Amino acid sequence: MTAALVKTEIRGRVGLATLDRPKALNALSNEVIGELAKALREFDADEAVGAIVLTGSEKAFAAGADIAAMQPWSYADVYSQDYLGHDWESLRRIRKPIIAAVSGYALGGGCELAMLCDFIIAAENARFGQPEINLGIIPGFGGTQRLVRAIGKAKAMDMILTGRMITAAEAELAGLVSRVVPVDRLLDDALETAALIASKSLPSVMMAKECINRAFETPLDEGLLFERRNFHALFATEDQKEGMAAFLGKRSPEFKNR
Ligand code: CO8
Numbered sequence: 001m002t003a004a005l006v007k008t009e010i011r012g013r014v015g016l017a018t019l020d021r022p023k024a025l026n027a028l029s030n031e032v033i034g035e036l037a038k039a040l041r042e043f044d045a046d047e048a049v050g051a052i053v054l055t056g057s058e059k060a061f062a063a064g065a066d067i068a069a070m071q072p073w074s075y076a077d078v079y080s081q082d083y084l085g086h087d088w089e090s091l092r093r094i095r096k097p098i099i100a101a102v103s104g105y106a107l108g109g110g111c112e113l114a115m116l117c118d119f120i121i122a123a124e125n126a127r128f129g130q131p132e133i134n135l136g137i138i139p140g141f142g143g144t145q146r147l148v149r150a151i152g153k154a155k156a157m158d159m160i161l162t163g164r165m166i167t168a169a170e171a172e173l174a175g176l177v178s179r180v181v182p183v184d185r186l187l188d189d190a191l192e193t194a195a196l197i198a199s200k201s202l203p204s205v206m207m208a209k210e211c212i213n214r215a216f217e218t219p220l221d222e223g224l225l226f227e228r229r230n231f232h233a234l235f236a237t238e239d240q241k242e243g244m245a246a247f248l249g250k251r252s253p254e255f256k257n258r
Helices: 030-045 075-080 086-093 109-116 131-135 143-151 153-162 168-174 183-198 202-214 220-236 238-248
Strands: 006-011 014-019 051-055 060-062 098-102 105-107 119-123 127-129 179-181
Touching: 006 030, 014 030, 014 183, 030 051, 030 086, 051 183, 060 098, 060 109, 086 109, 098 109, 098 183, 105 109, 109 127, 109 143, 119 168, 119 183, 127 168, 131 153, 143 153, 168 179, 179 183, 202 220, 202 238, 220 238
Parallel strands: 014 051, 051 098, 060 105, 098 119, 105 127, 119 179
Antiparallel strands: 006 014
């Protein structure tokens, strides 16, 4: 039996998935992504989990797609296996919030995987980049789309056309990451943040995620209507009654996630 490439555990109400392929700096082979997709789907289906943290090692969140595996592939190989389809695509259908806790390198597919998460907390040593151009290819898992939305055209063009890496500080300034923390605080900070999110009412958390993501897919008019209808729908939950009663009663809410 081969060792797991993605370690999972549940801490409180937080599902923690850790990429664990240290010898290749967590290079994202199909096997790694297959295991990750399965782990995240299980967290998504588990009532005990309210939020998810995805992390790597101190040296690398993930140094990209597996270059050794890709090097010999022909067009027919990547097309017929629908490389970056299937498991890769299924990652974006996870409905619970996912925080990427990034230390070290987040390059190529690693940067794209972090961007696919709902937000990124970076350690001070984090380095983000889309170096595919140095390999004679381009980003293939959302880099040309999500990076532009995250940091704007000028910086995205700069990064993708030159392949240069940016530091955690530059990533924070550009809006790619939500905050930067010391390396030794990264996991605790991400887990505490996820635990805070998991303490809220899950339907409202999931709807908020869905509405924010819809902002990238629709014209403003449609997005506002989508938001308003979901807002209305939350008045059908017990947690809305509880949350507002708790506020008025000057006590903490006890959410039941229904
Ligand atoms: N694939 C396979 N193996 C890798 C990768 C990778 N992406 N990155 C590092 N490794 C391996 C190295 O080959 C090396 O193996 P070995 O010890 O057997 O020689 C080991 O990891 C350690 O790496 P280095 O010795 O190079 O470590 P350094 O500290 O000197 O350098 C770097 C670290 C700067 C991160 C360097 O390893 C590097 O530049 N890596 C490649 C980064 C890169 O180009 N990434 C983009 C890959 S292409 C891509 O992601 C396509 C995206 C399309 C979507 C796919 C979604 C995943």
